[in-house]
Amino acid sequence: MKIAVCVKQIPDPATPYELDSENHFVVRPDDQVLDDTDRYGVEMGLQLAEATDGEVVLVSMSPANNLQGIRQALAMGADKAIVIDDEALRGSGALVTARVLAAAIEREGADLVIAGTESTDGYVGVVPQMLAELLGMPAMTFARKAELTDGTIRIERQTSGGYDVVEAPLPALVTATSGSVEPRYPTFKGIMGAKQKPIEQPSCAELGVESVGSAGSGQEIVEVRPAPERTAGVKIQDEGDAHTEIIKLLEQAKVI
């Protein structure tokens, strides 16, 4: 059982993000962290691998820098990593990302692919679905729980009102929601062990992926504007009827 888990290294969200003034790309410091939402995918992969005596391979298209974020996931227990960081990839959009990941996963071979639902730095949220399509696998998205039995993956797919139970034969792709599993903390032993684990860094040419980067994506970031300042909220003075006012607002916002 080989499980590929897609992960991303991102600049620490606790620090302010900086954009390159010319190309508008996020400036990547040497120290990056594992995207917090990816910890769920890694944990889900590890649990399924432990249950099946399987192997977890991390697949990441992100600037490698010092690989600190990838090592975080290796320290949790993943067996090896494939990191694609090619100068040609600068400015790639979601579809190119999916093509690159698909090529790496196809070359590696995987029975199950796990991804997060979206990255914390890009928030595009469509890469897993594209990846499933390119790999010819069913896309089992928003899993709050996943179980493997005899070549079948069964998930609880989070919906707005509850969950659907969805089943598919392997190979398949699953996206793990935050909260689906409780990600383990790496131990010191795990951190030391991660130093010795293999990290492959193939180029796009080696993966046979062409027309990548801004040009290959057919997109260019022409302008970036700061998000509008939040406007002040509505203040309700409680004169004994505040609850009805709040209910009205919640109804307007269609949350109840």
Next chain:
Amino acid sequence: MDFSLSAEHESFRRVVRQFAEAEIAPNSEEWDRTHEFPTATVLAMGDLGLFGLIFPEEYGGAGADFLTLCIAIEEIARVDSSLAITLEAGVGLGANPILQYGTAEQKDRWLPDLVAGRRLAGFGLTEPDAGSDAGATATRAELDGDEWVINGAKSFITNSGTEITSLVSITARTGPEEISTIIIPAATEGFVVEPGYRKMGWRASDTHGLLFEDCRVPAENLLGDRGRGFHQFLEILDGGRVALAAMSVGVAQGCLDHSLAYAKERKQFGRPIGANQAIAFKIADMQVAIDAARLLTYRAAWLKDQGREFRQAAATAKLFASEAAVDATRQATQIFGGYGFMDESPVSRFYRDAKVLEIGEGTSEIQRMVIARALGL
């Protein structure tokens, strides 16, 4: 000379900080208020491998250096002293003597559970009439056939009465001029754990007085050589002092982090209080003291890891860091004003928790005695 920690030490620090902030900090106020020993969280610290860091892999440990343990203790203390002392005492005073002095059988029997953090151990040195003068032990152990019969009392013993405590090693007089260390398994008949103390701080940590009333344990529970007890506890305390220094650094760092955030956010006279030098300088002084305390602590840990003499370095680090921590909590409480006096504010808990750092594992006066003695006085 290179002052940087390895990438692995830094990664580990981040993990422990993340754990402390997510699993401990949100509950600290409640545990402090209810004096609850948070067993589940201690077990989770065990799962993270914190209790096994410095132990060999054959017992399930990580084979890490003492500096790694210091980093873990520092990061836990940055949010919660009770859990930091549980870790510090569990490793430094509880499990470490078994590793240092235990026979192969004793290590096989006790270490795997202690190293995994499934069980905890304590170290009983202090007595009602033997505190700083710990060699004045009055507790007696007499051989009766193949059993030790123990009578006496111990005071203030950390980790001695939790539901996961497996043993307490105690010092006892085994002859007129002879102190030895003996392992007392939890729940041995005649081993009475008194109700927990009402404490000013470290309220979620486990501290009890112990009584021994014709308490019988097998002769093979002797830990290390007979008559070596005095020497052993001096050695154990040397390591413990470095760990307690690390704990003090964490407490001071927690004060600094809270103070800095509050000084930027709290506005009086139309501007953040941190815009006043009177407040900014307090925080600058805190930073200086933390830097110095951390360097002294890491130096002592490094000397120990190098297998070099570190007794004086340990006393120096413990003395300076614990006093820096107490100062930092006093200043942090001042920076928080009235809010700092309220039980819910973390700095008020830090203020109460810090004082004992100047008392436990050798008071400040005792550290000065150790240093003065090393200087030939």
